[in-house]
Amino acid sequence: MVKRLIIRIDEEKCNGCGLCIPGCAEGALQIIDGKARLVREALCDGLGACLGDCPQGALYLEEAEVEAFDPELVTAFQGEQEAEESGAAYGDAGSGADGFGGGCPGLRSLSIDRPAGEQKETRSTQGDPGEGASAKSELGNWPVQLSLISPTAPYLKGAHLLLCADCVPFAYADFHKALLRDRVVAAACPKLDDAGQHVERLAAVIRANDLAGITVARMEVPCCGGLLRIVEVAMAMAGVTLPVHDVVISIKGELKTPQIREMGA
Structure with missing residues (x-):
């Protein structure tokens, strides 16, 4: 017990x-x-x-x-x-x-059907990974896993933190442009990872850095909701309240929240 x-x-x-x-x-x-x-x-x-x-x-x-x-x-x-x-x-x-x-529900196997035009466009860039690649990476920090990020990393000072569920970059085509740009990313899985360790690490990050805010990017499956709870508990542990934006991505790769929802102060 x-x-x-x-x-x-x-x-x-x-x-x-x-x-x-x-x-x-x-x-x-x-x-x-x-x-x-x-x-x-x-x-x-x-x-x-x-x-x-x-x-x-x-x-x-x-x-x-x-x-x-x-x-x-x-x-x-x-x-x-x-x-x-x-x-x-x-x-x-x-x-x-x-x-x-x-x-x-998050374990349910699904085949995602896309319009024929969209499928054709996707296939046109297959083959050599360098062929047809025009989008630029917006990644500005490494490592990207929350469990590996040091709370004293200089890039965290005054940053806007993107706490991202591991599956989001695979599902959301505009991830780099719409979410990652101008943000420091920390990736985590609330279902498979140790939530307690994530809370402690995130609390240390919040406590040691004057963060501008936190954006939580998660999938629509229920288990991803745990990412929000990790943020709430970490802020309470750190004694700091930050503006928190909640962004939900559907398993079809669509932005489910019509506008970013403010959760914090």
Whole structure:
């Protein structure tokens, strides 16, 4: 047992709508007897990515003595969920009620169809990586992984930090021009990385540098919401409030937020 943040549900406020379920990438929440329930404490990472998905305000974080977060257990449960979903898709009546249901939407395999003209344009630049390349890199710092960036790196002083989910540059074609330009980038994955280490590293960066602001660039999949929570906790740990812009990219590579949304002061 460890003392840490854990999700709690106010049953009086919960109406069983289920909107919080896909918001939990780990699959820790289920609708049971008409109410959202925490399946097991060890499945909850305590980052609160699901908080904004509840229209009733029934979800909240509480610091308590609970089971430690267990990523291996999460992986095992997600494997069980995927197996059950595959069985259901093929008419497998053996998907029992003992499963944990509702696998991570971010793991769903999708084939992204694009207009024929767009496909043709993309293929025209294939072959030698140097052929047809006209766009210039806007990368201004190295390393780019948050876990490798030194909080005392000189390029951080007064910089606008781009905290970017690992998948964003692959999905968003205008990444360099629209997001990376004039920003210092720090890349991270809220699902696969150690969130606690990221919080500590980001807090050190915020504390040691007079940052102009932070832009969070994340994918639309629920697990990416943890990136926002990392920023919130890091600012609280550092005792510094910064303007935070939230930019969401769809899995089709489109900007989902029509305009940048201010989160901080």
